[in-house]
Amino acid sequence: MTKIKVLLFCILSIHCFFAFTQNINVRIFSNVKVEEMEFVPSFGNYILIIDSSFEQKIGRKSKINIEKDKDSLTVKLNGELLRKAKRVEFLAQGLKAFFKIDIKTKKEKERRYDDNLIVLPYKDKQIMLINKVNIDNYIAGVVQSEAGGATDNVDFFKLQAICVRNYLYTNMNKHLNEGFNLCDDTHCQAYLSRANKPQVIQGAWNSKAEVIVDANGNIIETLFHANSGGMTVSAEDVWQKPVDYLQPVTDSFSIGMKDYRWEHFIKIRDWLNYFKGKGMNIKNDSIENALLTFSQQDGRKKDIMGIPLTTVRKDFGLKSTFFSVQKWGGEVKLDGRGYGHGVGLSQQGAINMCEQGYEYWQVVEFYYKGAKVVKREDIFNQLNN
Ligand SMILES: [Zn+2]
Known part of the structure; x- marks a missing residue:
């Protein structure tokens, strides 16, 4: 290959790589009044971008503090005033960078998140924090926040990851008019940190682009509950609206589990x-x-x-x-x-199935009638960031 061809190949590869890096904007600490914050890179380097005009590389020894002053943000680097700003972005360098964030209130512990952070002025004295995060990192974070302690079984986490991805697909514009895609509260899906449990990360990344569709190929609403008590309920019996894939299933896998x-x-x-x-x-x-x-x-x-x-x-x-x-x-x-509304997937039954050696797609087909797991590479293409 000539040098030009090599160069062209590299440029095209990079382009393709970025085309498949799909990020989502998730507001973090969304149910808390955040008035100040401290950002420290935990792994990898970051570029600090202020109002698109100022850029500085920051490493693990840097500490950036931001608080609101009138309508703008005051940005301090290692205790020294750096700038006043309207928008601050921390851009991750490399694939695995993550950071630590402390909002300096007693109630909230510091948290760690993957990828990028955007800081904006918000109402009153508050600031808004948005984690611009790779979709699969986000999915792993939600799975860990919601079910990380339930088991160590990778297939169960794959199943959870696919359910989170289904939710994401149908709800990714829930907060669009507020300037982000989803919040980190149970209003959307709990997202209280990055994932650090290996089985959870494996579950999210090894199910990449997989979603659950019904017999007509439509993305389903993956309703679940804690324990079916041995038989699930049709959606019609609970919400008076029939749904093809939410039909009663005789479920011996829930029997004897925690909330049976x-x-x-x-x-x-x-x-x-x-x-x-x-x-x-x-x-x-x-x-x-x-x-x-x-x-x-x-x-x-x-x-x-x-x-x-x-x-x-x-x-x-x-x-x-x-x-x-x-x-x-x-x-x-x-x-x-049983415990819960009984419609759709029984979480404890699913854990039991996975621990008995069933694969995640078999669990899906067991609880959601006629549904199946498919790969849909295109599904998040509408996210253009
Ligand atoms: Zn929300």
Whole structure:
């Protein structure tokens, strides 16, 4: 190859590389009032860019402090005033750079995030922090924040990563009018740090570009709950709207897991009066008897004497709608199974499946009827940053 060809090849490779580096802007510390912050590179070097006009390379020994002063930001480097600014960006050099950020309040510990950070003035005395992060690094961070302690099984983390990617795909413009894609709170998906657990990182990166689609190829909403109690619920029974891939599944994998069983005791009088309040004639013996012997031993039901179980669950604060009733002295004992709404994937069942050796796509096909895992390289192309 001639020198020119080599050069051209390099330029094209770099171009292709950047074309596939898809970043997302996530507001961090979004539920906290941030008035100042300290940035320190933890690994790799950074370029500090102020108002697109000033650039300085910063390494691991540099400490940058930013706070708001009137409408602008005051930027200090190692304690010395550097500039006043409207926008500050920390641009990661290299693929693995990450930084430490401390917002100097007692309640919030310092956190570590991958890739880049943008700092902007916000309302009152506050500043806004936006992590401009590679999509798969973001996905790994969410998986670790939400389920990092659940198991060490890589397939389970792949499954979680794909669910996070599905959510991301359908919600990536949720905060666009505020100047970022997603927040780091449970309003979007909890994203409290970068991932540092190897199995979580492996799960996110080894499922790269994979999403779950329904039988028509549409990205699905990956609803999940803690434990199905042995049988999942159709979406229609909970939200009155049928969804093809959210149908009841007999789920032996949830049996015996952490939240499989629960008990709840209610005074007989309170239990019957509750239904009286719903217009039922509890003086009628057969109605009273039905309320005191209600059973779901043979499978889930939708209602108890016409009252939706979802309503009963909400009114008594029950772990699930999957319970049977029996008299227990002056009380009724609710013998319950499962935890959560019961629709879609049972997290504890999924962990059990993965630990038994099932692969992540088999778990997907088990809980979401007719759905499958596919690679969609194009899905985040609308993110142009
Ligand atoms: Zn949000």
